[in-house]
Amino acid sequence: MQNSDWRFCVAPMMDWTDRHCRFFHRQLSRRARLYTEMVTTGAVLHGDRERLLGFDASEHPVALQLGGSEPADLAQAARMGEQFGYDEINLNCGCPSERVQRGAFGACLMAEPALVADCIKAMQDAVSVPVTVKHRIGLGREASYAFVRDFVGALYAIGCRVFIVHARNAWLEGLSPKDNREIPPLRYDVVHQLKADFPDARFILNGGLDTLDAALLAGQGLDGVMLGRAAYHDPWQLAQVDARLDGESGQSSTNVVSRAEVVERMAVYAQDCSARGVPLRAIVRHMLGLYHGQPGARAWRRTLSDARLLHQASAQLLREAAATVEAASQPAQV
Secondary structure, rough: OOOOOOOOEHHHHOOOOOOOHHHHHHOOOOOOOOEEEEEEEEHHHHHHHHHHHHOOOHOOEEEEEEEEEHHHHHHHHHHHHHHHHOEEEEEEEEEOOHHHHHOOOOOHHHHHHHHHHHHHHHHHHHHHHOEEEEOEEEEEOOOOOOHHHHHHHHHHHOOOOOEEEEEEEEEEOOOOOHHHHHOOOOOOHHHHHHHHOOOOOOEEOOOOOOHHHHHHHHHHOOOEEEEEEEHHHHHHHHHHHHHHHHOOOOOOOOOOOOOOHHHHHHHHHHHHOOOOOOOHHHHHHHHOOOOOOOOHHHHHHHHHHHHHHHHHHOOOHHHHHHHHHHHHHHHOOO
16 A cells, blocks of 8 residues: 555544544544544534534544535635644545435535536635545446546546545435445445556545455555544554554554553543533543453443433543453452
8 A cells, every 4th residue: 555644544424523533533543544524514604613623633634524515615614624724625425315415415416526526626726735535436326437437537637636435336315324334335446446547646445344454455556545433433443553554664653552541541631621511421422432342341331321420420430431441351369
């Protein structure tokens, strides 16, 4: 895999990759590129921008994903994202949900490559950071390679050089967003063909990648990989990313952390957030998978999911929950 700023990414995920989730993920990996949830242009232009766009400086490199289809609005929203300090502005052309379709953006934009090119060009003219696109490989059950090739070609022609490709079609009728992540066939070969046809563009593979090992293997010959729900539900995989990427480039990794260290950092973070009125639940809900597969994982999840405890507790609850895991991992005394 070629060396690039997109070699390993955590996918934008609605209701999940908020600023607290991203801060947590950054404690596990300094190399992973992080993405916001999709934020619509309407929300950015008319909503609470600090709440929507604010983030901790430690999150870099971090990208803002926008949803929209009006070039002028996208340009203005992109400009605001750059002012907030984002390292990249990404346009969502892959989400298949009905709500997104009603807004005339997401995956349905793939049917209008000229409009998407206008949107990308408007954002490029408005900002100096990279403007990228996340898209599917087709719409409906049509498996034509020419469709996605021409879509990428229209954006390539106006200077877009980074394409994050979910290697499934989007079926816009008859499937839920969850089904759209699982039922349309995966076709990684299409992404590799795109790389062959546009060799100086960067292609990042997304879709169906369940483990770090599987992702890095599938991404060989491409410029990066993106994990979504697998990284969220088993976030300790992120703690292996730096060593793997540093090893591939001949470096020795200095970012070796333990789960206990991550918990302590998050407890300090939660305490700081509490002083600003952020409820503990908003932070710990992203951490439920930290001990996935480990002794005591069930006690960890149970403690941090207990509404009564979360309502009354301080950040010390994180330390107490970690102590229960530590106790569970000790050999039984005889």
